[in-house]
Amino acid sequence: MFNTVAVTNDKPRSFFKKEHLLFQQSFREFLEKEAIPYYDQWEKDGEVPRLLWKGIGENGFLCPWLDVEFGGFGADFGYSVVLSEELERIGSGLAGISIHSDVVAPYIASFGTIDQKHRYLPKFSTGEMISAFALSEPGTGPELANIQTTAVKKDGYYRINGAKTFITNGLRADLMIVACKTDVDAVSSLDGISLLLVDKDTPGLTRGRKLEKDGGNGSETADLFFDDVAVPVGNLLGEEGKGLSYIMQNLQQERLLCAIGSLVAAKDMFRLTKGYVKERKTFNKNISQCQKTRFTIAEIATDIQLGSTFVDDLVCKHMNGENIITEVSMAKYWITEMSKRISVRCMQLHDGYGHKGDEKIIRRHRDITVPSFHTGSDATVKTLIANHNGF
Numbered sequence: 001m002f003n004t005v006a007v008t009n010d011k012p013r014s015f016f017k018k019e020h021l022l023f024q025q026s027f028r029e030f031l032e033k034e035a036i037p038y039y040d041q042w043e044k045d046g047e048v049p050r051l052l053w054k055g056i057g058e059n060g061f062l063c064p065w066l067d068v069e070f071g072g073f074g075a076d077f078g079y080s081v082v083l084s085e086e087l088e089r090i091g092s093g094l095a096g097i098s099i100h101s102d103v104v105a106p107y108i109a110s111f112g113t114i115d116q117k118h119r120y121l122p123k124f125s126t127g128e129m130i131s132a133f134a135l136s137e138p139g140t141g142p143e144l145a146n147i148q149t150t151a152v153k154k155d156g157y158y159r160i161n162g163a164k165t166f167i168t169n170g171l172r173a174d175l176m177i178v179a180c181k182t183d184v185d186a187v188s189s190l191d192g193i194s195l196l197l198v199d200k201d202t203p204g205l206t207r208g209r210k211l212e213k214d215g216g217n218g219s220e221t222a223d224l225f226f227d228d229v230a231v232p233v234g235n236l237l238g239e240e241g242k243g244l245s246y247i248m249q250n251l252q253q254e255r256l257l258c259a260i261g262s263l264v265a266a267k268d269m270f271r272l273t274k275g276y277v278k279e280r281k282t283f284n285k286n287i288s289q290c291q292k293t294r295f296t297i298a299e300i301a302t303d304i305q306l307g308s309t310f311v312d313d314l315v316c317k318h319m320n321g322e323n324i325i326t327e328v329s330m331a332k333y334w335i336t337e338m339s340k341r342i343s344v345r346c347m348q349l350h351d352g353y354g355h356k357g358d359e360k361i362i363r364r365h366r367d368i369t370v371p372s373f374h375t376g377s378d379a380t381v382k383t384l385i386a387n388h389n390g391f
């Protein structure tokens with residue numbers, strides 16, 4: 001059986017007030033009852049049931065940062081940290097919920113019209129609607145300005161043609177935010193991208209099969225195909241041509257959440273490994289007593305301490321509204337790398353037993369590569385860091 005005991009021994013964090021801890025406690029209790037017993041099966045199924053989304057929403061855990069009129073309670077980002085961390089504690093397969101709550105919904109809250117907000121956000125917060133953000137394309141690569149999906153405006157509609165790939169929640173999303181090229185002749189291709197809201201039943205929209213993945217299996221990922229999909233001009237999110245600028249504005253929070261999730265996974269692998277080396281005996285002594293093991297434990301503990309200090313500092317700055325996109329990109333790159341490094345070392349300490357298919361450590365080992373791809377590849381993230389350093 002997979003070991004699904006939650007990580008314990010949290011250290012107090014400056015941005016957590018009493019209210020955050022209460023929220024954390026009650027969300028943890030909810031998940032212990034409603035998610036942990038079923039998580040192994042969801043990983044096999046390749047999706048989590050809608051019932052869980054609804055349960056999380058109806059109990060007030062989804063999009064808590066939304067204004068009261070849209071179903072939230074005006075919570076600060078500390079609550080989003082709780083949501084994301086508690087989901088990741090159970091497994092990376094729940095990442096789609098966090099993406100819905102703290103990556104997709106903020107686009108509508110920040111750039112949507114009042115009508116769009118009323119139409120979608122209350123249902124986002126109850127879990128009645130699942131959302132996705134569709135940017136990546138099969139052939140486009142990291143250069144976003146190269147997006148090939150087009151949306152041509154005519155007679156009150158945008159007609160969308162193209163394809164998207166790797167879209168989290170793509171199969172079941174009721175609403176998708178789709179990045180399209182609305183001005184193929186724009187002098188700067190950066191000005192030609194817009195974001196459009198596409199409802200699930202719009203004719204011409206088809207979804208590919210659920211993509212087979214090697215990690216984060218509970219979170220479904222799919223291809224989307226747009227064959228002359230007509231959406232009313234009223235489905236434009238924000239201003240035409242401002243899509244890339246909106247994506248850049250939201251990137252700070254997205255990358256920060258990515259670093260946060262990756263760190264939780266690293267901590268969980270460390271917890272599992274500490275438990276294992278204390279139990280496993282060779283030559284009549286626990287392997288935890290070997291000097292090599294102790295040094296490895298010391299090195300992992302140091303990595304995690306550094307990562308936690310870095311992330312917590314960035315969370316405080318993000319909550320203060322500071323522009324820290326470079327630092328957050330550094331955290332995303334460094335922590336996702338660090339987690340992969342830790343994963344290899346934890347697997348080495350488990351050795352053969354780490355490769356038994358039903359051990360949680362092997363699942364973590366598979367899942368740990370996924371955050372490296374989210375919110376841009378290493379190349380994209382490092383390019384931004386180099387640019388900010390004058391290169």
Ligand SMILES: Cc1cc2nc3c(=O)[nH]c(=O)nc-3n(C[C@H](O)[C@H](O)[C@H](O)COP(=O)(O)OP(=O)(O)OC[C@H]3O[C@@H](n4cnc5c(N)ncnc54)[C@H](O)[C@@H]3O)c2cc1C
Nearest residue numbers: 133134135136141142166167168373374375376377378379
């Ligand atoms: C599980 C999962 C969920 C996802 N969910 C979503 C989603 O919901 N919505 C969405 O839009 N996308 C999503 N994606 C897509 C994800 O954002 C992309 O995979 C990511 O941006 C990397 O793009 P790519 O896979 O095309 O890799 P590429 O950009 O092709 O990169 C491949 C490799 O080449 C390197 N590389 C690229 N360019 C350079 C260069 N100039 N110099 C040196 N090295 C370079 C990269 O670092 C990387 O190692 C998801 C992906 C996965 C795996």
